[in-house]
Amino acid sequence: MNISLLDLHPTTRIVSASRLTLNLPRPPQAFYRHGWQSWSLTAWTAPVPLPDPRPTLFHPMHIDPAYAGEPLPHGSWVGAVRFEDGTTVLLGALGLESHVRLNGDHLEGWYESGEGEWLLCVGEESACFQEYVRRLETSFSPPGLRPAPRVWCSWYSLYTAISERLLLSILNGLGDLPFDVFQIDDGWQASIGDWEANRKFPSGMAALADRIRASGRTAGLWLAPWIAVPSSRLFREHPDWFLRDERGRLVSAGFNWGEPLYALDLTLPPVQDWLFALMRRVRSWGFDYLKLDFLYAGALPGIRRGSPLSREMAYREGLRLLRQGMGEDAFLLTCGAPILPSLGLCDAMRVGPDVAGIWESDRDAVLLYNHAMPGARNALRTTLHRLWLSPLVHPDPDVVYFSRRENTLTAEHISWLHEIARICRFKATSDLPQWLSPDERQALRAFLEETNQVRHLGNYRFQIDGRVTDFSSVVALPDPPHTWKARLQAAVLGWLGNQPWVLRRFYAQDQRRLQALAERVEADRDREDQGFSKI
Ligand code: 9PG
Numbered sequence: 001m002n003i004s005l006l007d008l009h010p011t012t013r014i015v016s017a018s019r020l021t022l023n024l025p026r027p028p029q030a031f032y033r034h035g036w037q038s039w040s041l042t043a044w045t046a047p048v049p050l051p052d053p054r055p056t057l058f059h060p061m062h063i064d065p066a067y068a069g070e071p072l073p074h075g076s077w078v079g080a081v082r083f084e085d086g087t088t089v090l091l092g093a094l095g096l097e098s099h100v101r102l103n104g105d106h107l108e109g110w111y112e113s114g115e116g117e118w119l120l121c122v123g124e125e126s127a128c129f130q131e132y133v134r135r136l137e138t139s140f141s142p143p144g145l146r147p148a149p150r151v152w153c154s155w156y157s158l159y160t161a162i163s164e165r166l167l168l169s170i171l172n173g174l175g176d177l178p179f180d181v182f183q184i185d186d187g188w189q190a191s192i193g194d195w196e197a198n199r200k201f202p203s204g205m206a207a208l209a210d211r212i213r214a215s216g217r218t219a220g221l222w223l224a225p226w227i228a229v230p231s232s233r234l235f236r237e238h239p240d241w242f243l244r245d246e247r248g249r250l251v252s253a254g255f256n257w258g259e260p261l262y263a264l265d266l267t268l269p270p271v272q273d274w275l276f277a278l279m280r281r282v283r284s285w286g287f288d289y290l291k292l293d294f295l296y297a298g299a300l301p302g303i304r305r306g307s308p309l310s311r312e313m314a315y316r317e318g319l320r321l322l323r324q325g326m327g328e329d330a331f332l333l334t335c336g337a338p339i340l341p342s343l344g345l346c347d348a349m350r351v352g353p354d355v356a357g358i359w360e361s362d363r364d365a366v367l368l369y370n371h372a373m374p375g376a377r378n379a380l381r382t383t384l385h386r387l388w389l390s391p392l393v394h395p396d397p398d399v400v401y402f403s404r405r406e407n408t409l410t411a412e413h414i415s416w417l418h419e420i421a422r423i424c425r426f427k428a429t430s431d432l433p434q435w436l437s438p439d440e441r442q443a444l445r446a447f448l449e450e451t452n453q454v455r456h457l458g459n460y461r462f463q464i465d466g467r468v469t470d471f472s473s474v475v476a477l478p479d480p481p482h483t484w485k486a487r488l489q490a491a492v493l494g495w496l497g498n499q500p501w502v503l504r505r506f507y508a509q510d511q512r513r514l515q516a517l518a519e520r521v522e523a524d525r526d527r528e529d530q531g532f533s534k535i
Contacts, residue, residue: 003120011122012131014094018115022091022107028081031102032090035382036064036076037296037338038350041371042385043475047081047102049073051480053370054490055497060261061254061294061336062372066301067099074101077340078132081107082125090121090128094139096312096341113310126456129388137392140344148348148394148426149180149218149289149331150448156355156399156430157406160187160511161518163200164208169525171215173433177441178448181289181331182212183220192257193228193235195278209286218331220289221282225275225322226266226297229259241271243302251302253294255500258507263297266318267306275318279325290326293335295319295342312341319345333396339389348394348426352382355398355417357407366478367490368497376413380474383420384460390424397421399428402444403435406517419469422452423462434524 001017031047040063041053052059052068059065064076073079078092079100091100091109095116100109109118119135121128152174154162162184171182188205190196197205209219228235228242235242243251243263253261264271282290299315309317315338323332323345334342335350342349354374364373371378383397400417401407409417421427427448436444455463460471481490496502 013120014135015118015120016115017109017118018113019110020091020108020118022089022109022120024081024089024105024107026083027105028083028089028102030082031073032075032078032080032082032385033073034075034078034100034339034385035372036067038334038336039353039372040064040076040382041378042075042352042382043371043477044082044385045073045477047073050477051369053372054368054494056494057252057255057498057500057503058370058372059254060252060296060300061256062370064338070101072101072103074099076100076338079107079109080125080128086124088121088123088125088128090119090132092119092121092132092135093117093340094119094135096316097310126388126458133388133391136340136343140340140392142344142392143328145394146331146347148396148424150178151181151183151220151289151428152177152179153183153185153220153291153399153428153430154187155185155222156357156401157403157432157435158187158430158518158521159514161514161521162187163518164203166518166521166525167208168211170433171212171217174215175433177433177445179217181218181220182215183222183289183291184208185222185291186224186293188221189223191229191232191234192224192259192261193232195223195225195282204285205282205287206285213286218289219287220291220331221285221287222291222293223278223282224294224297224336225278225292226264226318227253227261227294228264229257229261231259235262238270241265241268241274243297243300243304245301246303251300253297253300255503258504260500261294261297263300263302265302265304265306266298266314266321267304267309269306271306272318272321276321276325279322283326283330288329289331289333291333291335292322292337295334295337299338299341312338316341316345335396339386343392346393348396349389350398351386351389351395352379352397355379355400357401357409359409359413363493367481367486367493369478369480369490371477376409376417377474380416380420380471381477383424384471384475387423387456394426395424396426396428397424399430400447401431402429402440402447403431403437404440405432405435416469416471416474418447419462419464420471421447422464423454425452425454432521434521 004023035042080090097112212219243265253263332346333348334346356374360377397420
């Protein structure tokens with residue numbers, strides 16, 4: 001179907017088409033590219049192709065791997081263009097497996113198969129996105145949103161170096177700080193795929209959930225239920241449960257924890273039974289807040305042997321099953337999650353890559369042109385471009401810091417993180433109580449207690465409790481490497497990043513660093529256990 005902008009009267013229209021081309025009056029000034037899953041880059045960019053992020057081994061974790069190598073500026077489900085006078089044209093699908101790209105002065109949309117509905121909207125940027133989210137609401141009928149809890153999450157201070165002993169001392173150290181949820185992240189499980197307590201949790205997960213609940217908080221737990229590493233018992237016992245391609249080869253879900261990742265085939269009945277039982281089990285341990293991660297694995301391209309569902313439909317049915325297993329009363333935060341197929345089934349969704357105690361890594365941002373890697377700037381950039389989702393799901397911008405330990409962020413960076421959490425109304429931190437000075441602890445308490453008045457002033461400007469915060473300088477993207485020297489460096493780094501032995505060495509190094517960190521924290525604990533500052 002071919003539509004000229006001049007035909008767009010009124011300025012909002014719904015059309016059904018498998019492919020659609022919108023003829024623009026002239027090439028636009030900027031293109032809004034919407035990344036596939038939580039961590040994928042989402043931003044207004046120049047209307048030109050951008051390099052795919054490197055290393056390519058990470059593609060399943062960072063972009064929609066089905067569209068790696070797409071030469072034109074491209075996005076998942078929705079795309080928009082902006083002209084010099086600020087006029088925005090949005091093309092947004094109301095169904096799954098749909099894509100938008102900019103081809104000169106044509107904005108093109110297509111469904112991977114069959115046809116579906118599209119919203120076409122011309123006008124002011126925020127009005128167009130508001131209209132889009134209003135239409136999505138009808139398609140994905142989300143339940144009423146319950147308030148987002150205030151979360152203490154173990155990841156961003158201890159990473160995998162958690163243990164029952166350390167977590168209990170932290171729980172104690174948090175005292176009466178107003179956290180609703182105490183969430184245990186990666187590091188408790190026997191393996192990725194084997195969701196049982198490891199040796200560092202000798203009393204078992206139910207006992208720990210009991211202790212958390214006894215402190216008056218909801219117990220939260222992280223799992224990545226749809227992936228496994230080859231060394232896990234799950235993978236060794238059930239290699240036939242994993243997604244394969246048309247030649248019978250395992251489909252890659254990326255590489256992490258020093259190993260390749262593989263994805264479960266969610267359409268297989270034994271996999272479904274196993275997943276349902278897993279959700280029942282973690283609820284029976286006492287965890288009522290679940291952070292389910294690496295969910296993109298459920299929608300990777302592959303041959304699904306249980307039913308002929310398309311990839312995002314298989315994802316959605318898989319998520320529905322997890323939801324049924326955990327029950328409507330659990331709070332579900334999805335992470336690493338394809339955005340549209342998750343709507344209506346989760347309470348909150350990570351809408352950007354991971355925050356980290358660094359602003360931006362030159363290696364990742366410039367040489368690897370990867371904006372999905374952990375870092376405060378990457379997290380802020382993508383989150384800022386997904387705030388329009390907020391009527392349908394709580395956007396989780398990831399944690400904020402109050403402690404300055406193990407952290408190179410400036411006061412301004414830290415304040416931006418605080419402000420985005422206020423805008424999203426989703427407040428979380430991983431700060432260790434023993435690392436907080438009395439002033440920092442007081443500031444954290446005030447942050448958690450306050451309710452905020454937020455008004456969007458346009459572009460990247462917000463009025464929050466009477467002050468104006470402008471994120472304009474955050475969102476810019478660096479130029480892709482262009483000198484021959486930078487291109488060569490990028491190629492070498494990209495190659496190295498694709499070598500499992502290199503990644504294993506980095507992982508081993510990281511593990512040693514984390515071990516040392518855990519020992520330091522344990523030592524602090526022993527020294528300070530007697531007297532946490534109580535404010
Ligand atoms: C636990 C973490 C935390 C975090 C999640 C997720 O390789 N990667 O691209 C990659 C991206 C994100 C990531 C891990 C690896 O973090 O977002 O909050 O739960 O898993 O492992």
